[in-house]
Amino acid sequence: DAEITQSPRHKITETGRQVTLACHQTWNHNNMFWYRQDLGHGLRLIHYSYGVQDTNKGEVSDGYSVSRSNTEDLPLTLESAASSQTSVYFCASSEDGRRNNEQFFGPGTRLTVL
Amino acid sequence: ILNVEQSPQSLHVQEGDSTNFTCSFPSSNFYALHWYRWETAKSPEALFVMTLNGDEKKKGRISATLNTKEGYSYLYIKGSQPEDSATYLCAFKEGNTDKLIFGTGTRLQVFP
Numbered sequence: 484d485a486e487i488t489q490s491p492r493h494k495i496t497e498t499g500r501q502v503t504l505a506c507h508q509t510w511n512h513n514n515m516f517w518y519r520q521d522l523g524h525g526l527r528l529i530h531y532s533y534g535v536q537d538t539n540k541g542e543v544s545d546g547y548s549v550s551r552s553n554t555e556d557l558p559l560t561l562e563s564a565a566s567s568q569t570s571v572y573f574c575a576s577s578e579d580g581r582r583n584n585e586q587f588f589g590p591g592t593r594l595t596v597l
Numbered sequence: 598i599l600n601v602e603q604s605p606q607s608l609h610v611q612e613g614d615s616t617n618f619t620c621s622f623p624s625s626n627f628y629a630l631h632w633y634r635w636e637t638a639k640s641p642e643a644l645f646v647m648t649l650n651g652d653e654k655k656k657g658r659i660s661a662t663l664n665t666k667e668g669y670s671y672l673y674i675k676g677s678q679p680e681d682s683a684t685y686l687c688a689f690k691e692g693n694t695d696k697l698i699f700g701t702g703t704r705l706q707v708f709p
Contacts, residue, residue: 516697523701525686525699525700525701526699527699528698541696573640579695582648582690586697588641590639591640
């Protein structure tokens with residue numbers, strides 16, 4: 484069965500360190516998205532990609548970067564982790580080109596920055 | 598910045614009660630409206646995707662309506678059960694894009 488996975492599921496790091504969160508999907512979807520979930524804010528879009536070599540900034544992109552070298556993966560990098568980036572991160576993917584395409588979400592990564 | 602608002606923020610009901618929540622979104626440049634169900638410690642899962650004004654969707658005891666002209670959607674749960682306890686998210690899709698703008702959700706707790 485097709486799926487979307489994230490790793491690690493939990494991560495504790497220190498302020499200033501570089502951290503990369505992995506997202507891998509086997510749906511063969513062109514669209515991939517990264518969100519963060521914080522109390523009182525719901526899901527906020529960090530970065531998204533509509534295909535290989537395509538990346539776009541979302542609502543809360545400062546301090547984050549992504550790269551898309553293949554269809555299956557969209558790793559999210561925190562260049563220099565800050566305590567404000569402590570959050571739960573969700574990756575999602577969807578088909579492109581259809582008005583009613585739903586997004587499929589990964590299980591989430593809980594990141595703590597000390 | 599586009600605003601998607603949901604009300605109420607949280608709701609506590611007794612088993613068997615019927616309930617409904619509201620999602621408000623921009624009425625211009627509408628493309629689609631999504632409803633997701635998000636259980637604690639799990640990932641959001643799509644309930645409905647609605648694209649046409651006047652759309653009504655139903656899945657079991659859960660249904661949704663859409664008014665794109667005035668910018669709102671209602672989600673109804675008939676005869677709530679404890680397993681309906683979850684956060685219900687709506688998300689607005691603008692124009693001809695594939696990205697979603699999420700509301701903050703309505704957290705429903707159903708007590709036996």
